[in-house]
Amino acid sequence: MRAPDTILPLELDRVGFAAGERMLLDGVSLRLETGVRTVILGPNGAGKSLLLRLCHGLLAPSAGSVRWSGAAGGEAVRHRQAMVFQRPVLLRRSVVANIRYVLALRGVPWRRRTALALDALERFGLASLAPRPARVLSGGEQQRLALARAWASGPEILFLDEPTSSLDPAAALSVEMAVQEFHTSGTKIVMTTHDLGQARRLADEVVFLSRGRLVEHAPAAEFFKGPQSAQARAFLAGELVC
DSSP states (O other): OOOSSOOOOEEEEEEEEEETTEEEEEEEEEEEOTTSOEEEEOSTTSSHHHHHHHHHTSSOOSEEEEEETTBOOOHHHHTTEEEEOSSOOOOSSBHHHHHHHHHHHTTOOHHHHHHHHHHHHHHTTOGGGTTSBGGGSOHHHHHHHHHHHHHHHOOSEEEEESTTTTSOHHHHHHHHHHHHHHHHHTOEEEEEOSOHHHHHHHOSEEEEEETTEEEEEEEHHHHHHOOSSHHHHHHHTTOOOO
């Protein structure tokens, strides 16, 4: 159950990010509400992963502001969000210890950590792998472990950066099913993907970036039926877009 003092919506106001003198993101204003799955699309180099990192707080914007429900952020906000990367960041510990560690950071009493960790592993089909070293798992298993770890922390919002890009179809399907389970539980989903089929299956709304700028933000059905920008139309047609 979500806390009544929600951290959403997440609001970006004219956010920019520069590397040296080069603007990688420029003037992005965006409001992300609860209840809908947001998929970020765009060509390579458009700034999708960078935008996700700015939202999550891994990077600070060079210009503009990122605000959570009227607040700039803080420890409480960090503890109510999670992020899963294209290549999962796992500890050199057992599968179950990876989840216990996150629960410890969240202040869960040590007597409850193992039971909660095993429950999360069971939910994602990994209970039998609990004692194994996390880094010997297959790519799909590692990604499901990252999702189980996020689940155990109970995030209000989950960021996913190309979570299935290196997985085979069966593993990708298991990740998509996990994403749907997060959504059903009430967790806000914000993800990037290069897979248009996946975007059509999962998106409730689409954020489309090109050359570091927000070009479109629309309901998914409207975007896929008739994008408003030339860049998005070319992207959906499979053309090369800068």
